[in-house]
Amino acid sequence: MAQTTSDSTLPDRQQSSEPAEELLDLLSPQQFREWYQDRQWRKNIENGQPYFNGPGSIPDPERHSPSQLLQCHRKLVYRQENAPAEQPDPRGIFWFGTRFEEDLLFPFLNRAVTGTDTYVQNSIWIDFTVQSDAGELRIKGATDPVIVDSDATPILPTEVKTKSSVDSIREPNRHHRAQVHAYLVGLSKKFEQDFTDAVLVYGGREALELKTFHVEFDAEFWDEVVVDWAEQHTQYRVDGELPPADPEYDWECRFCSYRTRCGKGDTDHRDVDPNGLLVGYGGYPLSAVIEYLDDNPDESLTPTLAKKFPKLVEEYGVVNWFCQRCSSEIGWDKVDPQGSPICPLCADQDEISSLSLASGEL
Known part of the structure; x- marks a missing residue:
């Protein structure tokens, strides 16, 4: 009797494996990539940003993003001129950074830091110009969460960065300070009052810890370091000159998407233009x-x-x-x-x- 029962159920078991095989085919890296791409496509449309779904536009030489200040000139020229990336974007890191800010830091600021007269705003758009020897430079971008008053006037801007661990961080990175300085200048121009204080928040991916640094506006650092860098980068692009491969930080080369094109890879390619x-x-x-x-x-x-x-x-x-x-x-x-x-x-x-x-x- 037991043998008969086993034999009679065998065809059903064979048939049930067919939908399982179809599901296994769908659980593939390619299917995930296509789903993720479609998800991003739809999200851009929902957010009223369908232009992100088209080819990357080449920004004007005078335009700068706060998040790119003080980074390797050559890497940024490759990126701005849409050179093909040699490795995929670290989407997991970007995804965690977004989730850390939206799901953890914003609620923390909103519920544990602000009081009856203070609030948290997701971001504030800045768009301002700076005069330099290379002409008028334009800096535009969106801040991270900002603590504001009841009139939505900024009190304390924040800038959020995530790392695998925060244990070894002793001071903010210079390019993070530059980014914060750009936000302070932009907010000062936008609201017609001086903002001199911000906080850099580093979040650790491994232990979900954070470390904060108070950043005070330094006019000398802004004028002689940040604006000077932006002026130099604009001049490289206006002249159509490939900048030297001379990043300020070694980690930029290790994680660069254009190592081979630049000449830092294992091939004979050297100093190749972005095209x-x-x-x-x-x-x-x-x-x-x-x-x-x-x-x-x-x-x-x-x-x-x-x-x-x-x-x-x-x-x-x-x-x-x-x-x-x-x-x-x-x-x-x-x-x-x-x-x-x-x-x-x-x-x-x-x-x-x-x-x-x-x-x-x-």
Whole structure:
């Protein structure tokens, strides 16, 4: 009887595995990426910011974001000119930073810090200009939560940063101080009164701890460090000059999305301008390749990326190889794209000639 029962239920068990397999297929990294992208797309529309769903716009050279002040000039030029990123955005860190601010810090300020006559405002938009030797500089962006009075006039701005741990932090980073100074100047101009005090809040991801620093406005630091940096960065962009690879902090190179293009990676690329996918480089993540080619419809895959992502070939096309010596165009799949490809036609004649990318595509 037991054997009969087992045999009779076996077909049902086989049938029940089919929907399970379908669910397992949906529980994939690709499905998650597509869901997350659609989620962000919808969120931008809901927030009245559909422009974030289009190609990244190149900001004017005179425009600066408070969060980018005092960072590596070259890294920012690559980012501002929409160079293809060599690694995916650290979305987990960004996500935690947003959640820490919205779900923990804002309620903390609202319920445990403010009183009967003080309140918390999510953010305040600033947009102001500063005169410099490079002309008029424009700084615009949104603050983090600000403690305000009953008239919504700022009392104490905050700037929130998250790190894996706050134990080793002894003082605020200079570029975080620069960001806070930009908010203090912007709020002072907007409300026509002097704001000189702010607080930098560092939140730890590991232990959910925080550390705070009182920041007082320093006119010398603002004029001689921050404004001077912004003036220099504007001049680099106005002149169309690639800035030197000279970041203030070593960690900028370690976590930079343009290490290979800059010359800090393990390839022979050095000081490459912001345009185009790197020839012979296959380290780009799939999401970055798709985003770059969608934003630049006149460009195609390099042979190296076509070999790595063959499913993209039909949609985006591939740039062929070209030999300057014999003026021959060679199909992208006829030569091994690794290293420095050699023209096979010249090699047959005992000549060595390196290949470059052609202007057309296969």
